Each structure stands twice: as structure tokens, then as C-alpha cells.
Amino acid sequence: MSGSLADLSAMLRIRHFEDAVRDLFTRDLVRGSTHLCQGQEAVPVGVCGELAPGDTMTCTYRGHGAVLAMGSPLDRCFGEILGRAGGVCGGRGGSMHLTDASVGALGSNAVVGAQLPIAVGAALAAQHLGTGAVTVTFLGDGATNIGAFHESVNLAAIWRLPVVFVIENNQYGEYSPLATTTPVARLADRAASYGIPGVFVDGNDVGAVRAVAATAVARARAGDGPTLVEADTYRQQGHSRSDPATYRPPGELERWLARDPVTLLADRLTEQGAATPAELDAVRERARAEVSQALERALSWPMPHPDTRLEGVYA
Amino acid sequence: MSGSLADLSAMLRIRHFEDAVRDLFTRDLVRGSTHLCQGQEAVPVGVCGELAPGDTMTCTYRGHGAVLAMGSPLDRCFGEILGRAGGVCGGRGGSMHLTDASVGALGSNAVVGAQLPIAVGAALAAQHLGTGAVTVTFLGDGATNIGAFHESVNLAAIWRLPVVFVIENNQYGEYSPLATTTPVARLADRAASYGIPGVFVDGNDVGAVRAVAATAVARARAGDGPTLVEADTYRQQGHSRSDPATYRPPGELERWLARDPVTLLADRLTEQGAATPAELDAVRERARAEVSQALERALSWPMPHPDTRLEGVYA
Amino acid sequence: MNYRQVIARAIGDEMAADDRVILLGEDVAAAGGAFKTTVGLLERFGPQRVRDTPISEQAIVGAALGAALMGLRPVAEIMFADFAGVCFDQLANQLAKYRYMSGGQFRVPVTIRMANGAGAGFAAQHSQPAENWLLNVPGLKIAVPATVADLYGLLRTAIRDDNPVVVFEHKNLFAVKGEVGPDAALVPLGVADVVRRGGDLTVVATQQMRHRAVEAAGRLAADGVEATVIDPRTLVPFDDETVVASLTETSRLLVVQEGPAGGSWGASLVARIAQDHFDLLDAPPVLVASDDTPVPYAGPLEDAWLPTVDRIVDQAHRQLAY
Amino acid sequence: MNYRQVIARAIGDEMAADDRVILLGEDVAAAGGAFKTTVGLLERFGPQRVRDTPISEQAIVGAALGAALMGLRPVAEIMFADFAGVCFDQLANQLAKYRYMSGGQFRVPVTIRMANGAGAGFAAQHSQPAENWLLNVPGLKIAVPATVADLYGLLRTAIRDDNPVVVFEHKNLFAVKGEVGPDAALVPLGVADVVRRGGDLTVVATQQMRHRAVEAAGRLAADGVEATVIDPRTLVPFDDETVVASLTETSRLLVVQEGPAGGSWGASLVARIAQDHFDLLDAPPVLVASDDTPVPYAGPLEDAWLPTVDRIVDQAHRQLAY
Numbered sequence A, B: 001m002s003g004s005l006a007d008l009s010a011m012l013r014i015r016h017f018e019d020a021v022r023d024l025f026t027r028d029l030v031r032g033s034t035h036l037c038q039g040q041e042a043v044p045v046g047v048c049g050e051l052a053p054g055d056t057m058t059c060t061y062r063g064h065g066a067v068l069a070m071g072s073p074l075d076r077c078f079g080e081i082l083g084r085a086g087g088v089c090g091g092r093g094g095s096m097h098l099t100d101a102s103v104g105a106l107g108s109n110a111v112v113g114a115q116l117p118i119a120v121g122a123a124l125a126a127q128h129l130g131t132g133a134v135t136v137t138f139l140g141d142g143a144t145n146i147g148a149f150h151e152s153v154n155l156a157a158i159w160r161l162p163v164v165f166v167i168e169n170n171q172y173g174e175y176s177p178l179a180t181t182t183p184v185a186r187l188a189d190r191a192a193s194y195g196i197p198g199v200f201v202d203g204n205d206v207g208a209v210r211a212v213a214a215t216a217v218a219r220a221r222a223g224d225g226p227t228l229v230e231a232d233t234y235r236q237q238g239h240s241r242s243d244p245a246t247y248r249p250p251g252e253l254e255r256w257l258a259r260d261p262v263t264l265l266a267d268r269l270t271e272q273g274a275a276t277p278a279e280l281d282a283v284r285e286r287a288r289a290e291v292s293q294a295l296e297r298a299l300s301w302p303m304p305h306p307d308t309r310l311e312g313v314y315a
Numbered sequence C, D: 001m002n003y004r005q006v007i008a009r010a011i012g013d014e015m016a017a018d019d020r021v022i023l024l025g026e027d028v029a030a031a032g033g034a035f036k037t038t039v040g041l042l043e044r045f046g047p048q049r050v051r052d053t054p055i056s057e058q059a060i061v062g063a064a065l066g067a068a069l070m071g072l073r074p075v076a077e078i079m080f081a082d083f084a085g086v087c088f089d090q091l092a093n094q095l096a097k098y099r100y101m102s103g104g105q106f107r108v109p110v111t112i113r114m115a116n117g118a119g120a121g122f123a124a125q126h127s128q129p130a131e132n133w134l135l136n137v138p139g140l141k142i143a144v145p146a147t148v149a150d151l152y153g154l155l156r157t158a159i160r161d162d163n164p165v166v167v168f169e170h171k172n173l174f175a176v177k178g179e180v181g182p183d184a185a186l187v188p189l190g191v192a193d194v195v196r197r198g199g200d201l202t203v204v205a206t207q208q209m210r211h212r213a214v215e216a217a218g219r220l221a222a223d224g225v226e227a228t229v230i231d232p233r234t235l236v237p238f239d240d241e242t243v244v245a246s247l248t249e250t251s252r253l254l255v256v257q258e259g260p261a262g263g264s265w266g267a268s269l270v271a272r273i274a275q276d277h278f279d280l281l282d283a284p285p286v287l288v289a290s291d292d293t294p295v296p297y298a299g300p301l302e303d304a305w306l307p308t309v310d311r312i313v314d315q316a317h318r319q320l321a322y
Ligand SMILES: Cc1ncc(C[n+]2csc(CCOP(=O)(O)OP(=O)(O)O)c2C)c(N)n1
Pocket: A035, A060, A062, A110, A111, A112, A113, A139, A140, A141, A142, A143, A144, A168, A170, A172, A173, A174, A235, D026, D055, D057, D079, D083, D086
């Protein structure tokens, strides 16, 4: 697989979405914190692109891209981040908790690693009910050091559950380069502790990501159990809103920008003759327009009324 | 190294101690639960035998053997299990919490895996203070599936701390055979996730345990970081007081009893001419006598007075 | 039938009634549970529905949550309530909040069972009233049954509830006997049981302390003092109404609790009554609780840590003399 | 100097005074802390004493405990107090109990710092008053400073204390300004601060709510009502005496708290006062608390979740009218 115009479109929507969120943040329209994924778009687009209807996904606070890649509407995701009543979570969750069950996005989690056992449970339900559904769960490189990671992969492995663990190795956990916290070079190698396949992939190459994801998803769907995927990529922004990322070694950002996943795919499509420059421009324009129209809609929505604040604790 | 008469003596003391505790339990003199280590004695004796004064150790609720191997007095350990004021913890801890800081036994822990980060901390202090001390921590096979294991080994590895993780693989976690909970055959292989050596050893051969421990302890002391040791052994009793261990496959216990670590060592000492039958008998007799005298002393000690119950919460 | 045995009965009845109910936990299947509370369920429902897990409490609770999001009704066992510590994030930050954070997108029908309580010499890490750790966590319901019928009825209700319910099974009550007929009743969450009626004093107590309160009430009756004994049966939701109804008659509140006072359900109840029903009270509302220490091992220490019948009787007399 | 900055100052002063003090946590060293509360310490004390850790909170707390057993005086940072969930076992079952379970063999001089509190839109998993989760855990001390001087003094005292102390740094107070002179005082644990004196009503509040209580007291004064405002500064030990002394004058208790009532410090205080000082009270003691919901994200919802100055003023008038 080599990625398609549709992938480019999906990645661009995420890119513009994230750029817009950054802008909203500086305009004080986003509360708390927000964690952007510019530069990492090929991972969620490639992985979620290999899922079928009924499949599910959990992810992290850096999950806007993953939730959008599952098909959640741009406007309702903006709405949530803006704390609007029309947001996917009615304004109760915010940027770190984007959740849209209607597209299988079972939850963005703000506690590192906590999304993993939940994904294992969703996969357990699929196995138990025989639905054939697969669950994907995204985690960061830093998250591979937390206990919940270990427990989750182990349980999924021993029960051969249909779940795919996708490490988005963006080289940093907050401000710490991976090597300062993690004594192994290849996180995919940690799969050996659980007797499952560990696969490394260039996370900026959406086609490569799709290929690896396809295998892992097929394996899961066939009942052969989990796979641990490590997708190498880069967080082009700082860790969160306030981080200027001054800790980056000189030249690092530039090297990764030269391998920007959106540019890579556009170039490849051109090279392969899969799209003309005009077609690419049209895709770019449409993505930009969709995002800005969605944002406008979301900005017009009201905040939730305080009187509704007790709703939704219990069913 | 091949084990010595002193090792035999140490192992016998543990064996008799545990037999006595079982007996006390059936006589209703031990409260709650107690977890015995008959059959596993070569592991703590071999490992702790390679430690130097100032070295430290944390272990589990199945830790009587480890605490005794550090040199804690028999009578005060009995006293603790009997809930006497003269027990190592003044009767506050009991069987699952035997602790004797004076010999470096920093605590038996009743929460699976919780002793591991504490050992990492003790090793951190040694590194920081430059004492050259090493910390050993014992865990069960089942404990390798809990989050604290993962976090602890990882932290020790990235900081190259002087700690040795010793898995006492007694084949079961409570009533579950290892293979039902753990998708890898060799637990020592999990060391690869942390870039540290993983070593497998016959845990019923005290000499072999000593050899592996010596290397791991020397490595730690030299500043080269942790080792993960897996010592294969067998829990000859049930998991805890009330467990008749009916889940064992037929013949399993017998096969392991044929490789009983105490008998193995005694036979080897005889074969090698390192001890005469009379010497062995003397060691056996002395161990038995020491244990029974210690128990008598402990039984004569009073229970703590209820008026003291608020003591020891805060320093 | 005893308190220990009725657990498998309740879970089995729900599993028989609803295919979506599954059971998971350490040694709950082949071994029938560390406390033998799930004996026979594996044989009856098979290894797909009754699952032994690794020692991985975070994964156990998280998997129950995830499975519930997809339509199962998992029952997860955490062997000793103290081990809520190793999965507290999944309990307090995930399970409890999942529905709310998503804006109500999910139902979360998870039952978590844990063995709590002191009195049997299990010491500091295997004896705690961990129910108190979960009180400041909106989103959970909490059941603390004291009798065979209540355990049966509450456990079934918990499994049928579309919200996370934590059911505490008290280790020291396993031998308590009781009847559960074929038409045994579900027990609703949030409805107290008035165990005994009397006009002089209202005693509120759960689990082990409920039984001690009843014994104390018997002794008080011999002294001419008639106490009402109320067992709230669930801490969240808490049936304040039943307590208040009794106080309109007795005007005296005595709460008896296993566990230290700080941040406890007993203190919370005393505070609510003092705040909302101050005028009903003719004497200070009192919480009899454990010392502010971890649970000690030695018998004489642990016995003193737990409120005794003597202490309850004493305190009752003092309140009446006020 | 502000509340955010004084943290590095306090830790630095203790590190300078005692070689055994070390600091560990996620991004506390090279980055100077996720909240920039530990800026400059790495440069001053080097990477052996100021250590960045992996994302492994159980290992962080456990390592601090283990190091303390061997004579160090570790200061460990848990970035957001909500993450107490992922290391709750190490906090509640290990750190708190280690001395007691061993029969007093160890001193456990560990300081755990965590950023707590709502109001800035961090939502359900990054805003909680996790101090309430630790109340039913004997063996810990708990500090909740509201001012620059108190944070400085309590943090230093915590580091010098031979017991585990959890210090909550309130995220929404980072910008609060204050003075810390060169001879700045240590603040003892267990001694309340009487922020304002008045004879009509006793208001007890911590952190963000202390500031709102002071504001409310100002507005009440304009209405002719003089309130005493007491900031306990530590929840364990809790300075009941200062509260009681004020109540002898005011006879009216109003506790204001960020966070739900169940199992909270506020409810515990109300219960203790109702029980032990019933006769002092001329009106029901009242706890103004947050709703029983997780912390919501959207501004209007979170604003309503936190007790407002209006609500405090209102409630005060109601109590005086009682
Ligand atoms: C249990 C827990 N500890 C700490 C944090 C604070 N935190 C938020 S993001 C983050 C870094 C995570 O790094 P990584 O897993 O690589 O994911 P990335 O942010 O790079 O996508 C940390 C430490 C948290 N949210 N949860």
C-alpha cells in the first residue's frame, strides 16, 4: 500500500485542525491544556484506515488526530475542545477526552497508559461476543514505561485478544528524549516479553503504516492475538500549549520537517502519477475549507448551561 | 561455587522454621495467613550468601526464608509470626511483614510487586551515598505480570542502580500455573525489555544460585546496573495456610521432591567428600535444635499490650 | 447457606439470566476463588465467561471497563480490597468518570467485588476498610452487605445496574449464615435496612459493625435502653432518609464504623446529619471508629483497633446521659 | 516571588542545607518541571540529586520510600495530584504504613509534592482534590498551602519531617504573589493560620477556597458581619483547637471546600466539631462543597462546580439568620 489521495485529505484535515486548535489556544478559547499532533498524522490515518466498521479505538490526550481518523466530525470535535454543548462530549471532556462512540472512538485518556487496559477490555468483548471486531490503541513512547502498559499487553497476549497496540514514538515524553527514560532502542522489541510480534515502521510514511497495520489488524481479526507496533514519528510542536520545545537539539526539527508526512505523501502521489498538482491543490483547498467551516460552526454553538452540570454522572 | 555445610545449615534452619510455622498455624497460633517456602530454600540462601554487610534486601509475604537468610534471629522471627511484643516488628507486622533492618531485611511485602520499587530506592540511596551497597529483591513468577515490576526494572536499568531482581519461579502464582498467566516460557528473557542481563538458574542447586548471584552482585557493586535472575524452584506446600494444592498434576510434586534442594546439597557434600555422614547429622541436629529452642523462647514472650497500639505510626 | 457461598449463587443466577455477564479475576475460575467464593462457576459457564487473570489489577479493572463499553456486564474480582491501591487509577479516574467525561455516551455496567475488613489477623495490607478510599470519587456506587440475603440481593442488583458498583465482601463475615430462597429478592441500592427498632437511640453501622451494633442493642435493651439499628447497606447512594426518620423519634445518633474516622463514610454521615438536621439532635452525634493507625497484626492490638460491643454500649449510655 | 517560584526556592534551601535531600520526578530536572516549579535546581545541585524519571509513578514513590529507609530525604514529584491513582498502593499501603508495620524500625522522611485543584479547565483527570483520597490512610501527613509563605514554610518543614508528608500545590494559585525574606520562617505542620478575625462566624477553608473565603469575609464585613477565616494549612495533623477557640466566640461554623463532600476533610471537620463541641454551636455547622460530579471541562460548568464567593456569602447570611 502506498497511501492515497484520501489519506492525504485525512492527514490534511488533521493538520489544519491542529493548527486551528493552536490558534484557538493562543486566543484563550481553549481551557487547560492541549496536546497537538502535527507531524504525526500518518500514524492515526494509516492505522485507522485499515479498520472496518465496528472496530474501536482508544487513545491519549494527544488524540485529536486519532479521533478524527476514526471519522468523528470536525465540528463536534472543535466544539468539544471549545467546551460547547454541541461538542462530542457535550463540553464535559475537552481536548484531552475527545470521545465519539458512534465512530468507535471509545475515549481519549489523560492518564498515561490508562487507555490500554480499556482497549483490552473492548477487545475482550469482541472476542466474547464473536463480533470479529478489532480494537486499536495508541500510546506514546514514554507510556511504554508505565505499569499499565505491561499489564495490558500481557493480558491481551495471554488471552490472544484482537487488539493492536500502536506506539507513536514521537521521540519525547513531554520534555524528555526517549533515551533518557528508556533503556532500549527499539520499543517494538518489548513485544518479546509477551510472546507477540513487535513491528517497527516509519510512522511518517502512511503507506508503510497502512501495510503494518493491515497485517496486525488481520492477525487480530483472525484470532491470533495482539501485535505491538512502533511507529517512528515526530512531534512538530511542543509537548503542550505552553512548550516552546527549546530542548530540541539544533537541526532535529528541520530534519523531521524535511520528512513531514503530509509532504512525503503529496510528493509520492505526484511521483507515482497518482495525482496531478491540480488534484493535490483541490484536496488541500477542500481540507482547509472543511476545517475552517467546521470551526465556524462550532464557534457559533453555545456553552453548556450550568443547570445541566449534574447530568451524566450515572445512567 | 558448590554450596557448603554452612549453606546446608542455613537451608535446614529455614526448612525447620517453616515446618514449625505450619504446625503453629494448625494449632491456631498464627493469625491471618502464612505463606511457606519449603523447597525454595536454596534461592534465598544462595543469593543472600553472596551479599556483604551493609547490603539490603526486600521480599514478599513468602519471605521467611529470605529474612532468615539475611541473618535475622529465629526467635524474633517466630515471635513476629506469633504476634509477640518481642517479634522483629513488635507484633505489628506478622508473617507477611517480617522486617529486620538491623540485618538489612528492609521489609516483606504483602502486595504483589510492591517490594520492587522500594528495593530500587534502597539501591538509589547506595548509589547516591557511594556506599557500594547492593540491594537484592525477591519476587514470584506471578509478580512479573504486575505493573510495579515493569516500572521498577526499567527505572533501575536506566539509572544503572545496584540492585538484583531475583524471580523465585516456583511454577505457580497462588493456584495458577505460570503458563496460564504468562505468555513467555523464560521469565529471565523479560530482561531484554530493559537492556539488562537476564539469567536463568536452577534454583534448587544452591551452588548454582550462588554462582549466578555472585556475578549479578558483583556487576551491581561495580556500578554496571541491575540483573534479572530467574531461579527455577518449587513450592512444596500449598500457596497459603488453607491450600491443599489439589491442582497439581499427578507426579509433579514427587518429581520436585526428588530434587529437594536440601537433599541435593547434602548428597553433593557427601559425594564430594566435603562432609561425612556424621558431620551432616550434626548439622541437621543443630539446625533442628536451634529452631525448636528459638520457638520455645518466642512462645514464652508476651503479646503486645493494647495500650501500645498507637505507637509507631509517626516518628 | 453462608455469606461466602451466596456469592457464587448470586453471580451464577445473573450469569444464567444474562449471557453478557462475565467474571474475571485472579484464581476465580479453576480454583473457585482465593476465598472459595466463586466455586462452580467455571464448570457451569465455561472458560470464556469465567476467566482467570494474571496478577494485573489495573488490567483487570480496565478490561472490565472496556468490555462494559462494548456491551458486556463484567464482574471483576479484586481479591483483597487493599489492592484497590494498585488499580486506583482505573477505579477512580476511569471507571467512575467514563460516562461523565464522555458526556453520557456510555453505560458502564461493571461490578467490582473486593474482600474488605479486619478482625482475622491479615494485618496492615490485607484488612482495610477501602470503601472509605472511594467516597470522594463521584460516579461509583458502593455496597457493603452484612448478611447473606443482602449480599445476594445487592450483588445481583449491582450486576444489573448500568453503573459501576463496588461491592465489598467482608472477610470476617464469610461464616455468617442466612437463607436465600428460590424467589430471593433483589435488594435495591440506596435503601437502608432497619434491623431493630427502638425509640431511645439511632445506631448506624455496616458489615461487621452492624452485627456488633445488634449485639450492643441487645445488651442495651437489658439495661432498659431501646436502640434502633440501621444498616445503610450501600454507602453510595446513602439512605439518609431512613436515618432521619429514626432520629425524629430518638434524637440521638451513634455511628459505628470499622476504620479510622478521617475521610470516612461515618464522618460524612455525621456531618450531613449535623448540617441538615441539627434541630433533631438532643445530643452530639457520635462516630465510634478505629484508631488512626494501620491495622495491626497481633490479636490484642487488632481487637482493640476494632470498635467493640463494650465500646458501643458505653457510648450509647453516655449519649443517653447527655 | 510567586507561589510557583517559591517551590524551587524551598527545595533549593533544603538541598543546600542537607546533602541527603534529593529530588525526583518526571521532567523535574532538565525541563525545570512541567509547571516550572523546579527551575534551576538541576543546574545548582547536579543530576545525581535532581533526577528526571521515566513515566513510572509507582517506581517514583517506591524509590523515594526505599531511599528514605536508607537515610536519604527524597522529595518526589507527582505531576498532577490525580496521578495519585496510579501510585496509590505505594502511597497508601507502603509509604504510610512502612514505619508502623515494621514496629517503628524506620524513619520515613519522604516528601511527595503534587499539583491539585480545579478552576483552570484541566478537566476530570487533572483537577481533583486528591487530598481527600488520602484521609483514611493513617501514617501520612498532608499539607495544603494557600500562600507563598505557607508553601515555602510547609515544604521546608515537610522535607525536615521524619515522616511522609504529601504537599499539595494548587495549580490555580501559581500566580499568587507573596514575600519570602532571607530569614523566612518554617511553618509547623498542624498549626492553622487565622487569616482574619471576626466574632460572628468561623469560616474554615484551604487553598483556592481560603482566598475566596477572605473575599467573602470582606463582602460580609460590608454587610456588618464579621467573620473569622481560618486556614488549617495542613489536613493531617489538623488544628482543631484553633477552630474551636474561634467557635467559643462565634458559635457558627462554615467550612468551604473545593471538591465533593463525601469522605472529605470538610465533612470530617464538621463531624468532629459536631461530636466534640456540640454545645458551642448555635446553628448547624455547614459544609459548602462541590457537586458530586467529576470536574467538568467547560468554563460555565467548572465555575459552577467550584464554590463561589457568592455562595459563601449567601450561606454565611443564612447561618447568621438561623
Ligand atoms: C500517569 C501519568 N503520568 C504523567 C502524566 C503527565 N504527562 C502527560 S503527557 C506525558 C508524556 C507522555 O509521553 P509519551 O507517552 O511519549 O506521549 P506523547 O505525549 O509524546 O504523545 C506526561 C508525563 C500523565 N498524564 N499521566
